[in-house]
Amino acid sequence: xxxxxxxxxxxxxxxxxxxxxxxxxxxxxxxxxxxxxxxxxxxxxxxxxxxxxxxxxxxxxxxxxxxxxxxxxxxxxxxxxxxxxxxxxxxxxxxxxxxxxxxxxxxxxxxxxxxxxxxxxxxxxxxxxxxxxxxxxxxxxxxxxxxxxxxxxxxxxxxxxxxxxxxxxxxxxxxxxxxxxxxxxxxxxxxxxxxxxxxxxxxxxxxxxxxxxxxxxxxxxxxxxxxxxxxxxxxxxxxxxxxxxxxxxxxxxxxxxxxxxxxxxxxxxxxxxxxxxxxxxxxxxxxxxxxxxxxxxxxxxxxxxxxxxxxxxxxxxxxxxxxxxxxxxxxxxxxxxxxxxxxxxxxxxxxxxxxxxxxxxxxxxxxxxx
Ligand SMILES: *Cc1c(COP(=O)(O)O)cnc(C)c1O
Numbered sequence: 001x002x003x004x005x006x007x008x009x010x011x012x013x014x015x016x017x018x019x020x021x022x023x024x025x026x027x028x029x030x031x032x033x034x035x036x037x038x039x040x041x042x043x044x045x046x047x048x049x050x051x052x053x054x055x056x057x058x059x060x061x062x063x064x065x066x067x068x069x070x071x072x073x074x075x076x077x078x079x080x081x082x083x084x085x086x087x088x089x090x091x092x093x094x095x096x097x098x099x100x101x102x103x104x105x106x107x108x109x110x111x112x113x114x115x116x117x118x119x120x121x122x123x124x125x126x127x128x129x130x131x132x133x134x135x136x137x138x139x140x141x142x143x144x145x146x147x148x149x150x151x152x153x154x155x156x157x158x159x160x161x162x163x164x165x166x167x168x169x170x171x172x173x174x175x176x177x178x179x180x181x182x183x184x185x186x187x188x189x190x191x192x193x194x195x196x197x198x199x200x201x202x203x204x205x206x207x208x209x210x211x212x213x214x215x216x217x218x219x220x221x222x223x224x225x226x227x228x229x230x231x232x233x234x235x236x237x238x239x240x241x242x243x244x245x246x247x248x249x250x251x252x253x254x255x256x257x258x259x260x261x262x263x264x265x266x267x268x269x270x271x272x273x274x275x276x277x278x279x280x281x282x283x284x285x286x287x288x289x290x291x292x293x294x295x296x297x298x299x300x301x302x303x304x305x306x307x308x309x310x311x312x313x314x315x316x317x318x319x320x321x322x323x324x325x326x327x328x329x330x331x332x333x334x335x336x337x338x339x340x341x342x343x344x345x346x347x348x349x350x351x352x353x354x355x356x357x358x359x360x361x362x363x364x365x366x367x368x369x370x
Contacts, residue, residue, distance in 0.1 A: 001309050002186045006352040007250075011242060018238040031234035037241045041197065044244060047174040049206035051198045052232035053213045056155040056182025059196040060125075061088040062230060063151050063178040066208040069094050069122055076116050077125040077153075078108040079317040080337040085127055085153050086318045097121070098319050100334040104275035106130060106288070106344075109336070110138040117142070123149040126176075128157035130288050130313075130346075131188065131254075133172045133280035136162050140175065150176030154199075156285035158189045159251045163279050172280075173199050178209075183232075183240055188254070188285050189247050191236040250351040254284035257353040261287055264362035270294060270369050286313060287349040296345050299368050306364050311346045 008015065022033055034052055041050045053059050069075065071093035077085050079098040089096040099112035106129045113124055124143055126134035136152075143150045154173035158181050161169040173179025181187075183195030200206050208225075211218050216227030232240075243250075258274070265271045272290040276282060291299065296312065303310045317337045319329040331338065347361060 001311055001348050002350040003352040004185060007350070011246065014242050015239060018242055019235055022234045022238045028234050029231060033234045033237040033241065034232055037237040040241055040244055045171045045174050045199055047199045048201045048203070049199065051206060051209040051213060052237065053196045053198060053230040054232065055194040056180060056184065056196040057084040057088060058228065058230040059180035059182065059198045060084060060151070060153060061091065062209055062212045062228060063180055063198055064088060064092055064094065064123070065212050066205055067123065067149050067177070072120065073122040074118060074120040075123045075125060076113055076121060078127055079319045079334050080106060080314065080340060081127045081129065081153070081318065082314065083318065083321070085125055086324055090324065096324070098329065098334065100336045101340070103336045103340070105132060105277060106340060107132065107134040110135055110142070113139060114142055117146055121146065121148055123151055125151045125153055127153040128160060128172050130274070131157050131160060131283040131285035132277065133157060133160055133162045135279055136175045137164060137279065152176045152179040154179045155182035155187060157283055158187070159247050160283045161281045174201070177202060178205065183236065188250065188283055189240065189243055191239045193236050195232045195236045195240065197232070251283045253351040254349060255282065257349060257358060258282070258284045258287050260358045261347060261362060264366065265289065268366065268369070284349055286346040288313065288344050288346045290340070290343045291345055292343070294369060296343060299345060299365070302368050303364060308361055308364055309348055312344060313346050315341055317341050
């Protein structure tokens with residue numbers, strides 16, 4: 001699905017030098033590279049504070065801790081997401097309130113969020129799925145009106161712009177009270193291990209986050225709150241600093257591949273190409289088709305035989321997962337999510353796809369329908 005080998009080959013010299021420099025420095029934890037990456041990312045996102053941490057799941061967890069969410073508080077999010085979003089809500093003893101998504105964008109449906117708000121609601125977690133922003137303006141308005149926090153799960157959309165109705169733009173992750181991201185290797189900005197970060201423009205919240213990711217410790221060995229150990233290591237930070245410089249070019253390469261796919265599939269009656277919306281750019285973390293009239297796992301198997309990887313993100317919505325079964329929910333409650341989970345398939349999408357590969361992939365997909 002991704003070609004990290006070829007990507008590495010293109011930036012090998014820069015990366016090797018940076019990694020060796022960190023090894024030689026022996027400052028493996030909280031070294032100067034971490035601070036430098038933090039500042040580079042603050043500038044890139046135009047956000048006041050970036051707090052690096054160990055992974056994207058931790059980023060979500062420490063965000064909810066910093067906001068002081070308490071057991072029984074309701075957190076609204078989508079049933080069509082990667083498990084981490086719902087997992088941390090459950091781990092903290094909060095109540096996940098799941099809602100349906102928009103059938104075209106796969107993202108949380110603001111109308112559904114509106115209906116799910118109760119006096120216990122404390123936060124909304126929009127997930128910018130597959131590389132495109134959720135429709136934030138109505139969500140931010142609702143949050144303002146009801147005094148709710150907005151925590152953006154930006155693990156799949158780093159580098160995307162949200163475009164407001166007045167034409168102004170902000171990077172996704174910098175719109176709500178807190179933004180979270182992951183630097184897992186296959187993410188759009190990926191390191192060579194685990195990594196994550198939290199973003200905020202709120203100074204007080206940033207300070208709380210810095211303390212929480214460091215064992216609840218402000219002064220060494222004095223613990224004022226319960227925290228966690230969640231750090232980005234210096235080697236990963238050095239790698240990310242270099243890859244961040246290439247992020248916009250990587251996004252452009254993904255968009256070029258997406259345009260090739262679009263062109264090949266747009267008129268096919270059995271395939272629906274990913275929708276574009278006026279309120280967001282797309283960074284194509286995934287290129288996800290909706291399939292009609294054929295067995296999607298059959299198509300996946302057919303492609304596998306031709307050495308083309310294809311994945312189903314996600315085959316089972318959160319409300320139908322064993323771990324998250326809840327008497328409040330049953331099959332049929334989120335018809336859009338359930339329909340999508342039966343019809344989506346994602347094709348290879350990365351920064352190194354060349355025209356020959358794209359031609360092979362598209363003609364192979366189309367030949368399945370013959
Ligand atoms: C990858 C991902 C996460 C979790 O990130 P990790 O670094 O793997 O913990 C959270 N949410 C979404 C939507 C993701 O895609």
